[in-house]
Amino acid sequence: MVAVVELGAEPGVGAAYARAVLGLLPGARKAGGALPDVEVVRRGVVVDRSHLAAYDRVCGFRLSDTLPGTYPHVLAFPLAMRLMTSPDFPLPLIGLVHVANRIAVRRPLSADTPLDLAVRVADLRDHPRGRQFDVIATASVDGAEVWSGVSTYLRITSARSDRPAEPGAGGGADGGAADGGAVWRVPARVGGDYAAVSGDRNPIHTSRLGARLFGFPGPIAHGMWTKARALASLEGRLPEAYTVEVAFKQPIPLPSRVRFETLPADGGWRLTVASKRPHLTGTVVRAA
Template sequence: MPTGLPASGDPAARARVELPRLPAAGPLYRRALLNAVPGLGGRRGETVPAVELAVSGVPVDPERLADYDRVCGFRLADRLPATFPHVMGFPLALRLITAPEFPIPLTAVVHVGNRITVRRPVTVTDRLDFTTWAENLRPHDRGRQVDVVLVGSVGGEEVWRGVSTYLGRQRTPDGGERRDHGERPPPPAVTARWPVTLRVGTDYARVSGDHNPIHTSRLGARLLGFPRPIAHGMWSKARCLAALESRLPDAYTVDVAFKLPVPLPGAVAFSATPLDSGWDFSLHDRRGRPHLVGTIR
């Protein structure tokens, strides 16, 4: 497949490109680092690539699933956690994000939100057809945001959909993330407290394929403005779902906003509130500041 992708803001203009297999993540990360070098990366697109990438018949690796369950706190089972298709299809989305025409370079990407809809249970015997595209490029007070959609289907039926919102941040004068120092409501009552070890970054990178050095390397984190590695946002989401998995229905939508990063090592407080329509949940630090805020409906 050519390196370049056509660009357009018109969804009707998207071309469908079928790949023979999921891309390998390693070369994509190397391409992203090369594109970050001044003068070598080319000009970023002003629209999203006018393409949807697809790959068919992706099997579930039972050993990887079991390892993922352990790292994220799920019970070992044949049913996939809602967050597992995200890691299965992540290399396809990464291929899209690391294209030179993608409007935000991978090295500047911050994952600020993720919404997953499970339409029916997905099991270890299912073979998933994945499709991904980008949409809704829009301004933000810290840069630009874009949504990357990843859809999983079985036998022509959509069974799973994930929408990841990425922010292309602009650095503040101190080189870090801007903090919101406004008044916050008090955090909800704590349901559980969890230690988050340094290994969370490397273990989740191994089972997810997301080897962004901001999560696995102190030097990589410092280069991107953080004093130490931070946990993957999708690990935080998965850990929350694992705490509620025995109370989840067969079909639901789980939507989270990622707030302050979780430094490694560290500790978090988990809060979950049952509602007639589902759950509200969150992760906070010791000072009550939110790392993640989410809903299940």
């Protein structure tokens, strides 16, 4: 039976990062342990409009009382951090790679509507380069689920990768005609700006030294910023209910210049953000 932990206030992300550092110490975690069978819940979460406006600006959305499809992910992030830095979590938070994200928007959400958030982790499994698992978040109103998100994280333990390249990863490489495109100039400040509005202050996004410690020559953009920026580029064309699923490929170094392209597919779009290599590939599909 899943144990439910109900929080009366938002857990501090700063304290979670402190626990994450302690989790790197020898013997801090049980190697090979199972994921905790716990759901963290916070009810009646009210959107701070100044925070929403800041998020909209950083990610390129128009200022509006309607929540971007990626915004509830930010609201749920502190709950996910609480789970992933708990003493019984089997993998250290620092070093995890966000490799994929799927969001389902059931209906438009207004900043006026309090949300009940719930987060749990599931499906710890092997991967050619290590182990991966899912963080599952939901937002509900009056008991009805209105939004859900699944973030897949990978703990790399091997340099070998058997994962094949995706067909069409270059944006229209399958012979289709791209439905418009745009060049994004991604400034160096994106890492710090998105960290401030998302709470994701992983040093690989905000510090040259922190990035180098994990094998990057400099800071890289957050994958969820890239996804949000892609959705912002489709604003005004998105249906009221849809699913957007992406895979995070190569990181975007900061600063950078990348190209965003869409390709019509099954009543929605295929998405690509790429430079010399793809950074993000994905789809937007209208809900049935």
